[in-house]
Every structure is written in structure tokens, then in C-alpha cells.
Amino acid sequence: MKEQVARRVTLVRAIETADVKHEVLSDDDRMYASRSARELAQWSAADGKSPLTLDHFLEQRSEQILKRLAERTPALRSFLHRRPLLPLLSALLPLLALIAGAAIDHIADPHRVDLLSAPLLLIIGWNLLVYLILLVWLLIPARRTGWVGPEWMRRLSVGKARLPRKLPAPLAAALGEYTADWTQLSWKLTHARLSRTVHLSAAAFALGAILSLYARGLLTEYAAGWESTFLDANQVHTLLSWLFAPALFLFPIEGFSVADVQALRFVQEPSGAGGARWVHLYAATLLLLVILPRLVLSLFAGWRAARLARRFPIDLQQPYFRNLATHIGAGPGPVTLRVLPYSFTLDERRDRGLSAIAVSMYGEQTRVMLRPSLPYGEDPKGILLDLRPDAGDATVTAVLFNLASTPEQENHGALLSAIARQLPGVGVLVDESSMTERATHPTGTDPRVAERIALWRQFCTHYQLPVTIVNLLQPEKYKADMQGGVAAAGAR
Structure with a gap:
């Protein structure tokens, strides 16, 4: 699925999920959109002599729904035309970097070229440090790709945070949900594009x-030399020999000796002889150590971004998409939901509630595989030895926690990290039933419950795992939230 299609599909999913009472989209609207999308997708597939796929159907359906909503709600139309910050940043940042790079060397004397030029040495040293950091990240990958905070990633991916005014309440809630969902889904794509821009800007800065250097050399005569309080000519010669070794090896530039370096010390009379040689050496070194590596990294990041944009990774195994697949005769097959309770034993009523929730998520053919409760505080490596991705017949895996317990990084977090490494795509269910039974507000507005739910959501977000709040004693309570489902684990 292409990026723009995935963006519209994600927005429509957020709208339909938030519009529980069908105030924004009626049943007729949804049925008409599905019927029209099926016909258009069939025509498109026939013209292209290709089979009808769920991607084609979702693309047509999302266009139908957004077009109809934009006609009814002008405020939504303005949101649909909103552009993220990243395209502007990608065009502006390299240009600013080129101008800044041209200006930085003017900090020094414009009539001399320093063999120990602080600005040029800083450019080279910084880029070498960046290459080392990238190598470390490659060997020791982090759980979350990238070095930009969530708020900036949201601005780069979606745009400004403020929503348009005069939106119906369900639509406003849907746009807020979409903003969070799309930021999360497009994280790798946005990071790849941002990396491409940063590497290209670094190359432009050095350029x-x-x-x-060359522009000033055309109009003025450089006085080449160096000065240092702590370094002598031998040490400066050694430093410059290492620094300029790649340029001297690859380009026909005249070398230099200790005597040459000693003769250019600024305590003597400045000399204009040989200034061009040092300009060529610095230019060649910047080309080899900064510009070319950064361009290669930029091209690689651009290739990754283009691949992700062409094949955007959206999980079509979620219940929302599996239910829509029935409109094109590609309905979901039987699903086995493997549930791993953590320090939590289910009684008969909660066991029945879990089965009902699984059916709401994945359809009538869903089967629940309830594993024994995982002991609190035990080493997760020993607990998960038999949970190999190729073991058993589970199609979806979820860890079940009790909302009454406070999430702990050393216990709950260690378990989630271990499972996520072993079973890609695992999800989290948090049951509130035992806590709401003891709540002081029987109407379900107990602030302690709301605070604990927010705490668990934040905790699971830190581990990059989808979380669904459930009530095993009232399976219908969070039916709208269940439409997001638990991500497919690929555990066949």
C-alpha cells in the first residue's frame, strides 16, 4: 500500500472507530462507500488485468468517505489540505546549510588560510564523530529508531497540533486519534526522510x-601558515599528515615536509607562497571525509524512504480491516488468540468475557488459547523458552495484565521486552474489572481508574506495543476500542 493511500485509510479508520453512535457517518454512508468502492476496485483491477485486492478496495473506500465528509464539513477539508513540516524542511535546511558553510570560514582572517583552521577541523571532526555514532547504532540498535522526540515527529509527520474549529465532537476525537496513530505508523518513514535531509545538509555545509575558500582565493592572496601555543612543527606535521592522507593518496596534490610546516609558522613573516596547495588539501579532504560519505548516507536514507512510501507497512490483519475484507469476498479465516496472563488468574466469568472480547476483535471463528499465568518477578527468559514464533498454531499473541497492578520496568517491562524480541507484533490487554469492582464511583468515573489507564497506556507506548483496555466482566464496555485489535504476531 502506498503512503498516501495508507494515510487516508488510517484517517478513515480513526473516524469510523471514534464515531461509535454513527453521528458523522451513518450506516447508509458506510454501506454506500463499501459498495461503490467494491465496484470501482473491480473495474480498476479488470483494466489492469490484476486480481482484486484489499488494498484497492480500501483505497477507493477511503476516497469515497473523505470526499463525502469534506463536502459536509468545511473544517475537515482544511485539515485534509494541511501539509506536514518535513517537505518544507527538506528543501530549506540544505540551502541554509550551504549558506552557513560559506559564511563560517569568514570567522577567521579572510586574507589567510590556517593550516590548523578551527572551523574546517571542526567540520571534519564532527562528521567523523557522527560516522562513529551511526556505526554504534548499527551494531547496538535501539528499540525506537531515531533521535527525534515524539512531539517533533508528530509535527514532521502530520503538521501543527491545533485542530480546525467547528468540528463535530466525534470527528475532533477521530482527528486526534489519527494524529497519534499516523505519527506512530510513519515513524520509520519520517525518520528516513529526516535522515536524508540531515545528511544532505551536512554535505551542503561542507560544500x-x-x-x-575558492571564491576568496580568486579575489585575495592567501597567506598560508599556522600558530599554536602547545604544538611544535613536528606535531603539526604529524597531525596534518594523518588528516590529509586520503587527499594526498587520491589526488595529485604536492605533499609537505616538516621543514615546509616550520617555514609557515605565523611567528615569522607571513608568506603567500603555497597557499593554493593548502586550499586544495582542505577542499579534497572535505570532499572525501564529509561530502561523499554524507551523499552516500543521504542516498541510502532516500532509498529507504522511497521503499517505505511505495510499500507502507500497515497491518491489514487488524479486526477493522479484516471485517472490511468481507465486502470483497476475502473475509478473515479462523484466528487463534494466544493470551499470556501475567500474575493474573482468570475465574470462569472472566474466561467467558475474554472469549467474548476475542470474538468482538476477530470474528465468530476466533478461538482463545489461554496459557498458564506467568509468575510475578521471574526471569522472562526462562518463562518464554517455548514461545518460539514457529511453535503452536497461534495467529495473534497478547499479554494480559491486571489494571490494579502498577506497571514496573524491572518486571512488567522486562517481560514485554523479552516477548517483543521473541514474538514480533505482540499486543497488550489490560483488564480493569478487578479495579472497577472496588471503585468508589460505581458509574465508572473513578479518577484512580482513569489515572491508572493513562499510566498503562504511557508505559506500553514506551515499549512500542499496542495496548487495549478491556473489562472481562463487561466485554461490551470498550467495544469501540477493540476495533484496533491486537497486532498480528506472525506466530504461525
């Missing part, structure tokens, strides 16, 4: 410095 600006080179252009500045």
Missing part, C-alpha cells in the same frame, strides 16, 4: 565551506 559551502569549499566554495568560500
